[in-house]
Amino acid sequence: MKSFFFTDSKWKKSNQTIYGNLQGYTMSWGKAFTGCDMLGGALLDGYEHNVDSYLEEFFSQDVSAIWASYYSEWELIFKAVSQVTSNFTELYESSEGYRDGEYEAMSLDLAHRRSFVNPLLRNWNTIGIKKVKVALYDDKGQTALTFNGVGSDYKSFFQKQNLVSSPWTDLQHSETNYFSVEGHYVNSFADRRWFISKHYGGCEVDTGWFVVRTLDTAPCDWEDCDVYPCFMYSLSDTSEAWGDGDHEIDLQGKPVSQSSQYSSSASAERAIDGNTATDYSSGSCTHTGSISGSQWWKIDLEEVYRVTAITIYNRGGCCEERLVGAVIRVGLNADHTLNSVWTEVTSDQVANGPQIDLEFPAIRGQYVSVETVTICEIQIFVQNIREADFFTVSIQYSDYTEFCRKLIISNTDIFSDDVPCNQETLPAICKINTDCSVMNGYCSHGCVAQSGEAVCTCPEPMTIGHDNLTCGQFL
Numbered sequence: 247m248k249s250f251f252f253t254d255s256k257w258k259k260s261n262q263t264i265y266g267n268l269q270g271y272t273m274s275w276g277k278a279f280t281g282c283d284m285l286g287g288a289l290l291d292g293y294e295h296n297v298d299s300y301l302e303e304f305f306s307q308d309v310s311a312i313w314a315s316y317y318s319e320w321e322l323i324f325k326a327v328s329q330v331t332s333n334f335t336e337l338y339e340s341s342e343g344y345r346d347g348e349y350e351a352m353s354l355d356l357a358h359r360r361s362f363v364n365p366l367l368r369n370w371n372t373i374g375i376k377k378v379k380v381a382l383y384d385d386k387g388q389t390a391l392t393f394n395g396v397g398s399d400y401k402s403f404f405q406k407q408n409l410v411s412s413p414w415t416d417l418q419h420s421e422t423n424y425f426s427v428e429g430h431y432v433n434s435f436a437d438r439r440w441f442i443s444k445h446y447g448g449c450e451v452d453t454g455w456f457v458v459r460t461l462d463t464a465p466c467d468w469e470d471c472d473v474y475p476c477f478m479y480s481l482s483d484t485s486e487a488w489g490d491g492d493h494e495i496d497l498q499g500k501p502v503s504q505s506s507q508y509s510s511s512a513s514a515e516r517a518i519d520g521n522t523a524t525d526y527s528s529g530s531c532t533h534t535g536s537i538s539g540s541q542w543w544k545i546d547l548e549e550v551y552r553v554t555a556i557t558i559y560n561r562g563g564c565c566e567e568r569l570v571g572a573v574i575r576v577g578l579n580a581d582h583t584l585n586s587v588w589t590e591v592t593s594d595q596v597a598n599g600p601q602i603d604l605e606f607p608a609i610r611g612q613y614v615s616v617e618t619v620t621i622c623e624i625q626i627f628v629q630n631i632r633e634a635d636f637f638t639v640s641i642q643y644s645d646y647t648e649f650c651r652k653l654i655i656s657n658t659d660i661f662s663d664d665v666p667c668n669q670e671t672l673p674a675i676c677k678i679n680t681d682c683s684v685m686n687g688y689c690s691h692g693c694v695a696q697s698g699e700a701v702c703t704c705p706e707p708m709t710i711g712h713d714n715l716t717c718g719q720f721l
Contacts (some may be wrong), residue, residue, distance in 0.1 A: 320641070322362065322639075324362065328477060332474075338363075338400075342365070376394075376642045378398070378404075380392075380440070382479055382636065383635055384636075386549070389479060393405075395408070395642070401426075404440065405426065414482075429441030440457065443455075451487050452466060455480050455485050456480070457479075466488070477637045479631065486629075489629075491608060491628065495547060495627070498520060502517065503544050504544070507533070516532045517545075521623065524561055526561055532621055533620045541617065543618065544615040550578065551629075552610055552629040552633065553626060553628050557627075559602075560599045560602055561622055567596065572617055573587055574604065574614070575617075577610075580613060582615035689703070
């Protein structure tokens with residue numbers, strides 16, 4: 247399998263460069279493309295190239311990965327994963343690194359669900375930290391807070407007086423009753439770590455911005471998560487009452503389906519058309535093509551929510567009993583049969599209909615299904631808080647940190663892994679403050695030591711390329 251090393255023109259604006267041990271001659275793009283092996287001699291000609299225009303060629307070739315190096319102001323030092331990092335607090339306070347150098351652990355791609363601890367976490371007080379970033383990642387992207395880290399330790403930075411920026415407009419100037427890593431923890435009863443809370447006033451009105459839950463012990467329904475650790479944060483640009491589950495989702499236009507269809511006037515979309523009329527003849531009710539066997543209706547909310555209540559408008563004037571025993575499922579699986587049973591409709595609820603209000607402790611889900619023949623309208627209510635997939639802490643202790651980036655090509659998919667060069671990973675690609683004794687200073691030709699660093703030199707008439715490593719007769 248071949249790998250390809252490049253510097254993309256878009257990345258070049260951020261000081262990206264390539265590194266390698268060339269064999270003393272300038273390679274054309276074509277030669278570099280076809281002749282490049284992992285850590286091998288054939289790389290680039292030193293010029294910028296836009297890789298996007300070559301993707302089709304890549305996929306037709308035996309190429310396994312693209313490597314490049316780039317700079318970032320942040321270095322990841324801790325990553326916890328929902329449902330995976332069972333020892334969250336112990337891991338953050340441990341004295342050792344964890345999975346240091348492993349691509350999937352250090353990647354922020356949501357597909358890479360491994361925990362990570364950078365050994366730098368234990369050297370916090372000795373590396374001159376400038377800033378700290380606490381970030382949450384989910385399918386909405388990154389939600390981040392930044393802090394002044396000067397003079398702090400790995401816990402004390404997380405205080406309001408150190409806050410530099412946050413996604414919440416009211417946090418900087420609001421009173422808080424908790425803002426700390428320790429948060430509110432009482433003998434495994436109250437477990438609210440990394441807690442940013444505005445005030446208490448009873449479970450229904452407790453208000454805040456952010457909390458990490460590590461234990462399945464919840465004095466309030468709002469903090470009862472499906473999986474642990476659980477990283478909860480306000481979805482709005484201000485604090486939220488954690489227990490407020492009255493936010494109705496606008497369902498019109500969301501993808502819906504049903505097991506079959508009785509007629510064109512009884513499509514799955516009828517349940518979210520905004521019309522709560524319960525007379526089937528009004529043309530605003532769904533109906534499957536059969537009334538026996540496994541019949542169902544389903545909606546994709548297109549985002550993950552904490553569902554707290556559902557209102558169903560049952561068919562009136564006929565056949566109301568068909569909704570008795572209907573199973574409502576909420577979950578993350580497109581196949582609704584794999585999702586948890588949230589509740590079932592009872593005969594008493596149907597008798598008191600046609601409006602049937604269902605409430606239950608919050609459950610995290612993207613798909614909601616009702617196993618029944620017909621419904622006339624459905625309304626779904628959620629908490630305006632979200633559970634993230636990743637919790638991370640990153641630090642800035644110099645202007646830039648150099649990284650290696652690996653873009654792995656698999657059919658038509660490209661994803662990236664970031665590996666700090668100071669982790670001594672892939673030293674033949676990442677140039678790690680070395681000298682001429684290590685791989686000739688990564689120079690294609692001559693190497694001389696100047697001011698403690700390896701400086702590459704070229705024989706005439708060659709000159710040094712853009713990467714400051716490769717000699718060639720450049721135009």
